[in-house]
Amino acid sequence: GQNIDQPTEMTATEGAIVQINCTYQTSGFNGLFWYQQHAGEAPTFLSYNVLDGLEEKGRFSSFLSRSKGYSYLLLKELQMKDSASYLCAVSGGATNKLIFGTGTLLAVQP
Amino acid sequence: DTEVTQTPKHLVMGMTNKKSLKCEQHMGHRAMYWYKQKAKKPPELMFVYSYEKLSINESVPSRFSPECPNSSLLNLHLHALQPEDSALYLCASSQGGAYNSPLHFGNGTRLTVT
Numbered sequence: 401g402q403n404i405d406q407p408t409e410m411t412a413t414e415g416a417i418v419q420i421n422c423t424y425q426t427s428g429f430n431g432l433f434w435y436q437q438h439a440g441e442a443p444t445f446l447s448y449n450v451l452d453g454l455e456e457k458g459r460f461s462s463f464l465s466r467s468k469g470y471s472y473l474l475l476k477e478l479q480m481k482d483s484a485s486y487l488c489a490v491s492g493g494a495t496n497k498l499i500f501g502t503g504t505l506l507a508v509q510p
Numbered sequence: 511d512t513e514v515t516q517t518p519k520h521l522v523m524g525m526t527n528k529k530s531l532k533c534e535q536h537m538g539h540r541a542m543y544w545y546k547q548k549a550k551k552p553p554e555l556m557f558v559y560s561y562e563k564l565s566i567n568e569s570v571p572s573r574f575s576p577e578c579p580n581s582s583l584l585n586l587h588l589h590a591l592q593p594e595d596s597a598l599y600l601c602a603s604s605q606g607g608a609y610n611s612p613l614h615f616g617n618g619t620r621l622t623v624t
Contacts (some may be wrong), residue, residue: 430609442600442615443553450610474599488553489608497566498543498608500552 402426406488411507412478419425420504425437433498434462434473434485443487446473454467475506483508513537514616516601522622525591531619533584533601539614541607542584544576545600547618553600558608559584591623 404424412418424432431450435443441467449455449464449471475482488501514535523529533542541560545553559578560564566578573595575587584601599620604611 421519433612442617443613444615445612447613450608491607497555498613499555503536503552505550 401464402431402490402492402499402500404488404490406486406501406504408502410427410507411509412475414478414480414508416509417474417476418478418506420472420486420488420506421476422471422501423438424442424469424471424490424501424505425491425500426490428492430491431468432462432464433489433491434471434499435489437485437487438485440491451453465466478508480510482506514601514603514614516599516616516619517556518619519617520620520622522624523588523591525593527543527591528587528589529559530588531586531599531621533586534582535603535616536582537603537605537614539603539605540571540580540581541604541611542578542607543602543613544584544586545602545606545615547598548594549570557586560607588621593623596621596623 406422434446437443447462454463459476464471485503485504485505491498518575544556547553556570556575562578573590577585600618601616602613
């Protein structure tokens with residue numbers, strides 16, 4: 401089976417840095433994705449990690465440690481529009497099955 | 511603007527009704543997906559079509575029936591639903607497999623079963 405855990409909620413201040421953690425246990429591993437979902441909208445793709453290390457994309461970075469079953473999403477220079485739910489999703493095995501974690505609701509305050 | 515189009519945006523149906531959700535993409539993606547999302551919960555995988563063939567059915571009740579008429583279209587036929595089936599139904603597509611290709615989601619159909 402698969403188990404993907406994230407904190408339920410986080411709060412951060414505009415202009416600050418926030419790290420959202422994700423731990424996973426899956427039968428097989430092909431990659432880890434991060435998605436952003438604003439309330440009432442569709443999830444949108446943020447990042448993809450398949451090898452260990454840090455992937456940087458503008459204000460967003462994502463880290464993966466396969467041996468620890470751990471990833472984090474780092475958001476820098478937070479803006480109010482970053483208030484959203486952040487979903488960690490893992491693909492395991494040679495299938496088209498992408499399973500989402502519980503999601504972290506981030507609130508950015510002035 | 512999303513490149514995956516879902517219709518209708520909202521749907522209210524009774525437990526004896528038959529309705530269909532529609533999804534369309536013109537990105538040439540070969541995999542298409544149905545996810546169900548309840549409020550404040552992550553999307554749950556329902557079905558996966560790969561090259562127009564059903565490749566994954568996550569033990570979804572038979573009152574949900576998927577159909578993939580061609581590589582651009584994906585339908586979800588609904589019959590004899592229960593109130594607990596009320597949710598946001600998301601369609602997605604990907605260029606390759608979900609193991610290494612990001613999913614592109616539509617804006618969803620918000621379904622209410624009365």
